[in-house]
Amino acid sequence: MARFLIGKILVRDHPDGRTSGRIVETEAYPPGDASGHAFRGETPARRSLFLRPGHGYVYMAYGSSYCFNVSSEPAGIGAGVLIRALEPLEGIATMQRRRGIETLRDLARGPGRLATALAIERDLDGIDLCVKGPLWLATAALPIDAIAVSVRIGISREAHRLRRFYERGSPYVSGTRRLNAG
DNA sequence: AAGAAGATTCGCT
DNA sequence: GCGAATCTTCTTA
Numbered sequence: 001m002a003r004f005l006i007g008k009i010l011v012r013d014h015p016d017g018r019t020s021g022r023i024v025e026t027e028a029y030p031p032g033d034a035s036g037h038a039f040r041g042e043t044p045a046r047r048s049l050f051l052r053p054g055h056g057y058v059y060m061a062y063g064s065s066y067c068f069n070v071s072s073e074p075a076g077i078g079a080g081v082l083i084r085a086l087e088p089l090e091g092i093a094t095m096q097r098r099r100g101i102e103t104l105r106d107l108a109r110g111p112g113r114l115a116t117a118l119a120i121e122r123d124l125d126g127i128d129l130c131v132k133g134p135l136w137l138a139t140a141a142l143p144i145d146a147i148a149v150s151v152r153i154g155i156s157r158e159a160h161r162l163r164r165f166y167e168r169g170s171p172y173v174s175g176t177r178r179l180n181a182g
Numbered sequence: 183a184a185g186a187a188g189a190t191t192c193g194c195t
Numbered sequence: 196g197c198g199a200a201t202c203t204t205c206t207t208a
Contacts, residue, residue, distance in 0.1 A: 027189070037189075043204080045204065059189090059204095060202065061190055061203090062188065062201065062203095063190095063203075064190065064201055067190080080189095082189055084189085110191075111190075112190050112191060155189060156188090
């Protein structure tokens with residue numbers, strides 16, 4: 001699913017208006033991955049990861065940033081895909097205001113930044129992304145060759161695994177040159 | 183009840 | 196590239 005989501009469009013419908021972006025970077029946290037939030041079993045805070053595929057899991061990281069995931073395994077099995085970066089499409093002025101910056105390239109480059117840009121907070125935890133609502137996914141096609149793979153960012157456990165996917169050449173992808181070369 | 187770790191970001195050097 | 200800020204969750208006493 002992490003690979004499948006590259007190129008899809010994440011749409012946020014909010015009283016402020018619509019904001020949306022193309023997903024250009026993801027990371028997989030499959031069942032049994034020691035870095036995954038579902039690794040130690042289901043708890044109230046992690047329950048969304050155990051929902052049917054296509055539900056949102058939102059949590060606060062380091063006290064300052066929200067991160068957004070898409071549940072990826074059948075009900076009862078905990079796993080998810082972290083959305084790490086978007087290419088801004090609609091509502092760019094709104095995103096700029098929420099982020100407090102102008103630079104298009106940095107509006108949604110990074111998991112915490114995209115959550116801020118789209119006003120994704122804990123109230124969206126558990127939402128069904130396959131139904132048009134406050135937050136949903138629109139389909140789009142992308143050539144297989146456009147997707148590259150690398151190790152994941154900011155974790156210590158199972159760090160060598162090739163579970164990060166991104167759009168090759170996109171300036172909206174996070175991480176360093178080394179990680180984006182592939 | 184207290185402490186450590188963590189899927190980050192921003193400002194400086 | 197480095198370190199602080201910040202808070203939720205889980206572990207240990």
